[in-house]
Amino acid sequence: MATVSVVIITKNEAEMLNRSLAMLRQISDDIIVIDNDSTDDTLTVAASNGCRIYPKNWDGYGANKNKGIQLAKHDWILSIDADEIPDAELLNTIALLQLDDNKTVYDIPFRSYYGSKLIRFGTWGRDHHIRLFNRIHVKWTEPPVHETLLLPKKSTVKKLTGHLHHYSVxxxxxxxxxxxxxxxxxxxxxxxxxxxxxxxxxxxxxxxxxxxxxxxxxxxxxxxxxxxxxxxxxxxxxxxxxxxxxxxxxxxxxxxxxxxxxxxxxxxxxxxxxx
Structure with missing residues (x-):
C-alpha cells in the first residue's frame, strides 16, 4: 500500500462519500475527513470506513484542506473533494508510484458529470488538476474561493493515468x-x-x-x-x-x-x- 494520506472536506455528501471511500481504502491507511456540520449520514459513513474525522469551523476551502494536511499521518497527500470518485486505473497508478522525490507533484485527469451525464466538451471536458503532492513543499492558498496549490520553484509535474470522476452538480x-x-x-x-x-x-x-x-x-x-x-x-x-x-x-x-x-x-x- 502506498504511503499516502487522503484528505477530504465534506458537507452532506454521504452517498458520494461512501462510493469514494470504498475505492480510496485500497491505497491508503490514513483517510482524514474535515467536516463542516453535516446533517446527513456523512459522519456515519466516514466512521464506518475507518476515517479519522475532524469537525472544524468553516474557514474556507483552502484553509480547511490545509487543516487536513497538517493532521495527516503521511507526507504524501492525495487531496480530493467529497463529490469526486477515483477509478481503478488511477488507484493502480498511484499504488505503483515510487514517491521518492518530494518536489514532484502529480496531475490527475478528471471526468466531469452533470447529473449522471458525462461532459465531453467545453472546459469541463478538459479538466485536470494537481492533487497528489508532498506536504513538505506544497500547501493550498486560502482565498475565499478557487484555492490553488503553492508549488516549489523547482517542482516537477507528472501526469497520471486514470481519472477522478467529478459529480459536479x-x-x-x-x-x-x-x-x-x-x-x-x-x-x-x-x-x-x-x-x-x-x-x-x-x-x-x-x-x-x-x-x-x-x-x-x-x-x-x-x-x-x-x-x-x-x-x-x-x-x-x-x-x-x-x-x-x-x-x-x-x-x-x-x-x-x-x-x-x-x-x-x-x-x-x-x-x-x-x-
Missing part, C-alpha cells in the same frame, strides 16, 4: 445555487486583492467565456447540459464583477463581506442539492 437548480455562491465568494476575493470591475470585465469577459466554452471548445455538442454550463459561466463572470463593482461603489468595508463567509460557504450543498 446534480441538476440545474444546484448548478445555479453553486454559481451564485461562487460569484459572491469571488467578489470577496477580488475585493481583498484590490481588483477593479471595469467595462471590459463586466460586459466583454462574460460574453467571451460563453463563446469560448459553447462554441470554440464545442460545448454545444453536450446538448442542454453544455448550454447550461456555458450560460452559468456567463452568469458567474458577470455576477462576480457586478458584486465587486457594487461593493466598491457603496464603500463596503472588507469586513462587511468577511463575516458572511461561514454562512455562505458550502451552503448550497444543504439547500440546493436534489438527488
Amino acid at each position: 446534480s441538476n440545474a437548480k444546484e448548478h445555479e445555487a453553486k454559481t451564485l455562491l461562487y460569484s459572491r465568494l469571488s467578489a470577496i476575493k477580488y475585493l481583498q486583492s484590490g481588483k477593479k470591475a471595469g467595462v471590459v470585465k463586466l460586459y466583454i469577459a462574460p460574453l467571451f467565456h460563453f463563446v469560448k466554452i459553447y462554441v470554440i471548445l464545442l460545448g454545444f455538442l453536450d446538448g442542454k447540459e453544455g448550454w447550461n454550463i456555458a450560460k452559468m459561466a456567463f452568469k458567474n463572470t458577470w455576477l462576480k464583477y457586478h458584486y465587486l463593482n457594487k461593493a466598491l461603489h457603496q464603500h463596503h468595508p472588507q469586513s462587511t463581506y468577511q463575516h458572511e463567509l461561514p454562512v455562505m460557504a458550502y451552503k448550497f450543498n444543504a439547500d440546493a442539492r436534489v438527488e
Whole structure:
C-alpha cells in the first residue's frame, strides 16, 4: 500500500462519500475527513470506513484542506473533494508510484458529470488538476474561493493515468445555487486583492467565456447540459464583477463581506442539492 494520506472536506455528501471511500481504502491507511456540520449520514459513513474525522469551523476551502494536511499521518497527500470518485486505473497508478522525490507533484485527469451525464466538451471536458503532492513543499492558498496549490520553484509535474470522476452538480437548480455562491465568494476575493470591475470585465469577459466554452471548445455538442454550463459561466463572470463593482461603489468595508463567509460557504450543498 502506498504511503499516502487522503484528505477530504465534506458537507452532506454521504452517498458520494461512501462510493469514494470504498475505492480510496485500497491505497491508503490514513483517510482524514474535515467536516463542516453535516446533517446527513456523512459522519456515519466516514466512521464506518475507518476515517479519522475532524469537525472544524468553516474557514474556507483552502484553509480547511490545509487543516487536513497538517493532521495527516503521511507526507504524501492525495487531496480530493467529497463529490469526486477515483477509478481503478488511477488507484493502480498511484499504488505503483515510487514517491521518492518530494518536489514532484502529480496531475490527475478528471471526468466531469452533470447529473449522471458525462461532459465531453467545453472546459469541463478538459479538466485536470494537481492533487497528489508532498506536504513538505506544497500547501493550498486560502482565498475565499478557487484555492490553488503553492508549488516549489523547482517542482516537477507528472501526469497520471486514470481519472477522478467529478459529480459536479446534480441538476440545474444546484448548478445555479453553486454559481451564485461562487460569484459572491469571488467578489470577496477580488475585493481583498484590490481588483477593479471595469467595462471590459463586466460586459466583454462574460460574453467571451460563453463563446469560448459553447462554441470554440464545442460545448454545444453536450446538448442542454453544455448550454447550461456555458450560460452559468456567463452568469458567474458577470455576477462576480457586478458584486465587486457594487461593493466598491457603496464603500463596503472588507469586513462587511468577511463575516458572511461561514454562512455562505458550502451552503448550497444543504439547500440546493436534489438527488
